[in-house]
Amino acid sequence: MSAPALEMPTYGARxxxxxxxxxxxxxxxxFSGHAWWVLLSVMGAVDLVIALFATDxxxxxxxxxxxxYGGGFAALLGALCVTAEYGHRTIVTSYLIAADRPxxxxxxxxxxxxxxxxxxxxxxxxxxxxxxxxxNHPLAELASVLEVSGxxxxxxxxWAVLGVAVGTLVRSSVVAxxxxxxxxxxxxxxxxLLVDFLDNQSDPDAIxxxxxxxxxxxxxxxxxxxxxxxxxxEIVQPWWVMLLVFTGWVAxxxxxxxxxxxxxxxx
Amino acid sequence: MSTIEQSIAPPDPVAPDVRDKDSGRVVVRGLTxxxxxxxxxxxxxxxxxxxxxxxxxxxNGAGKTTTLRAVLGLVLPTEGxxxxxGVRYRELPHPARVVGAVLDAECFDRRxxxxxxxxxxxxxxxxxxxxxxxxxxxVGLGEVAYRRIxxxxxxxxxxxxxxxxxxxxxxxxxxxxxxxxxxxxxxxxLRRFVRxxxxxxxxxxxxSHQLAEIAQTVDRVVIISKGRQVYDGLLEEREAVRVxxxxxTLLVAALARHDLTDVDTTxxxxxxxxxxxxxxxxxxxxxxxxxxHELTRAHTDLEQQxxxxxxxxxxxxxxxxxxVQPSTAQPEGAR
Numbered sequence: 001m002s003a004p005a006l007e008m009p010t011y012g013a014r015x016x017x018x019x020x021x022x023x024x025x026x027x028x029x030x031f032s033g034h035a036w037w038v039l040l041s042v043m044g045a046v047d048l049v050i051a052l053f054a055t056d057x058x059x060x061x062x063x064x065x066x067x068x069y070g071g072g073f074a075a076l077l078g079a080l081c082v083t084a085e086y087g088h089r090t091i092v093t094s095y096l097i098a099a100d101r102p103x104x105x106x107x108x109x110x111x112x113x114x115x116x117x118x119x120x121x122x123x124x125x126x127x128x129x130x131x132x133x134x135x136n137h138p139l140a141e142l143a144s145v146l147e148v149s150g151x152x153x154x155x156x157x158x159w160a161v162l163g164v165a166v167g168t169l170v171r172s173s174v175v176a177x178x179x180x181x182x183x184x185x186x187x188x189x190x191x192x193l194l195v196d197f198l199d200n201q202s203d204p205d206a207i208x209x210x211x212x213x214x215x216x217x218x219x220x221x222x223x224x225x226x227x228x229x230x231x232x233x234e235i236v237q238p239w240w241v242m243l244l245v246f247t248g249w250v251a252x253x254x255x256x257x258x259x260x261x262x263x264x265x266x267x
Numbered sequence: 268m269s270t271i272e273q274s275i276a277p278p279d280p281v282a283p284d285v286r287d288k289d290s291g292r293v294v295v296r297g298l299t300x301x302x303x304x305x306x307x308x309x310x311x312x313x314x315x316x317x318x319x320x321x322x323x324x325x326x327n328g329a330g331k332t333t334t335l336r337a338v339l340g341l342v343l344p345t346e347g348x349x350x351x352x353g354v355r356y357r358e359l360p361h362p363a364r365v366v367g368a369v370l371d372a373e374c375f376d377r378r379x380x381x382x383x384x385x386x387x388x389x390x391x392x393x394x395x396x397x398x399x400x401x402x403x404x405x406v407g408l409g410e411v412a413y414r415r416i417x418x419x420x421x422x423x424x425x426x427x428x429x430x431x432x433x434x435x436x437x438x439x440x441x442x443x444x445x446x447x448x449x450x451x452x453x454x455x456x457l458r459r460f461v462r463x464x465x466x467x468x469x470x471x472x473x474x475s476h477q478l479a480e481i482a483q484t485v486d487r488v489v490i491i492s493k494g495r496q497v498y499d500g501l502l503e504e505r506e507a508v509r510v511x512x513x514x515x516t517l518l519v520a521a522l523a524r525h526d527l528t529d530v531d532t533t534x535x536x537x538x539x540x541x542x543x544x545x546x547x548x549x550x551x552x553x554x555x556x557x558x559x560h561e562l563t564r565a566h567t568d569l570e571q572q573x574x575x576x577x578x579x580x581x582x583x584x585x586x587x588x589x590x591v592q593p594s595t596a597q598p599e600g601a602r
Binding site for chain 2: 014017018021022024025028029032033084088089090092093094095096097098099100101263265266267
């Protein structure tokens with residue numbers, strides 16, 4: 001028997017190895033399916049088209065604005081990583097192998113985050129390509145473009161993690177897809193209108209800019225040199241504050257997902 | 268994997284029995300599971316020993332699957348505990364290297380190829396991918412490794428599920444209703460496989476709703492009905508011998524001298540002797556000087572007793588054992 005002092009680091013090493021093995025398995029699951037490239041193709045095509053028809057302006061600013069709306073696709077990928085397992089009932093095998101459920105959820109989040117970051121790189125390249133085809137000069141704002149692209153990798157990774165959390169909570173692919181899309185494009189805008197309606201005295205954006213979608217896109221827009229996100233609202237905070245706010249939302253959802261999964265009976 | 272790593276026991280709030288460590292023993296203690304107001308299993312306690320095949324019997328809806336899923340950490344017990352090697356499944360450091368489980372044959376992404384599915388699982392378990400070809404060969408699916416699971420028959424998916432369970436080279440095998448979906452040849456193959464697995468020291472727990480399906484394979488049975496345990500013991504204790512001879516009266520008298528008094532007469536003139544072996548009955552017949560026309564182990568009698576145990580609602584929680592003796596038993600000899 002080893003001394004107690006030796007056990008802790010060994011246990012930690014074992015956990016890390018287990019996590020690495022699970023992330024590897026998750027990549028096998030994701031890349032043996034179609035969802036990842038279908039989502040990437042749609043997102044890339046949309047971004048390229050928008051970049052081609054964007055109005056005049058700075059390259060980095062537009063890159064940031066366009067990327068600000070793409071994160072939802074990374075969230076869809078994250079959600080599908082989980083819901084596909086419930087749909088095919090492979091979650092049974094996954095939980096038999098990874099009996100420690102939080103580790104499995106974290107493995108899914110790590111993989112989704114990596115793929116999400118990859119999405120951001122591809123999208124940034126396509127947007128820059130579109131803008132260059134329109135006549136912008138890419139080297140003129142190279143530093144800003146790289147900055148925005150790097151931040152987009154972080155934001156997309158966070159969106160993907162959020163997607164895993166949502167998928168873990170709802171389990172159904174259809175519900176998860178609807179939940180992500182409807183929240184981003186319908187529920188949050190409605191919420192903004194509602195706050196505006198209820199409180200027309202003060203600046204409504206003071207509160208609503210901290211909502212998940214808005215905080216994510218605001219972080220990128222501000223970094224890209226814009227002072228407003230798609231001319232929708234004034235961004236008063238520095239980009240990193242908005243990024244922290246979005247990270248907070250993701251952490252909250254992740255905790256909820258992990259706790260929910262821990263008590264769930266798989267019948 | 269280092270030996271240091273294996274020697275570390277994870278923290279365990281269930282108060283593990285140190286004697287169970289690495290034993291391959293499955294222990295269910297006072298297990299109760301309620302889904303809302305529906306009580307699926309109540310106060311179940313039994314032990315599954317290594318080196319044996321234990322049958323887990325009960326009619327459909329008796330709570331077999333719920334119990335197995337509680338053992339495997341998929342379902343959280345409302346009360347009581349289920350442990351493998353003395354710890355709860357979810358706290359096993361490498362569960363898939365200790366327990367292999369086949370729950371149903373539908374847990375697959377059918378668009379994947381058999382090999383892809385197994386490679387993913389091998390990665391997750393942390394065993395080399397060379398195990399994939401090995402387990403495919405064990406279950407006889409080597410030829411279809413590159414075919415999509417969607418094109419598999421139920422029997423092939425059962426075999427693939429078993430291959431998945433074997434990836435981690437486990438010591439404990441848990442099979443839920445493996446007979447469904449297998450063709451007769453597959454069932455015979457599975458029987459041999461399970462027997463040799465137990466013979467090499469492995470622990471096997473196999474559930475079924477049909478006694479006949481597993482009677483030839485199991486050493487022990489745990490029988491549950493309506494979520495409660497009604498019998499736990501060796502299969503031989505439940506067996507009977509069917510005998511036809513020239514003078515049944517003389518044979519009954521001879522049997523009585525061997526303390527074999529639990530004898531019934533069947534309508535076709537044969538005798539059913541419970542708790543006896545064919546050897547004992549044969550010797551008694553020699554003593555009595557009667558000529559034997561037939562001497563067989565009567566499994567159908569066991570089936571009758573199984574039905575009697577599981578159908579009636581007034582069964583006590585304590586093992587009913589020999590108390591249940593249906594007088595209408597009509598054994599028809601061994602199949």
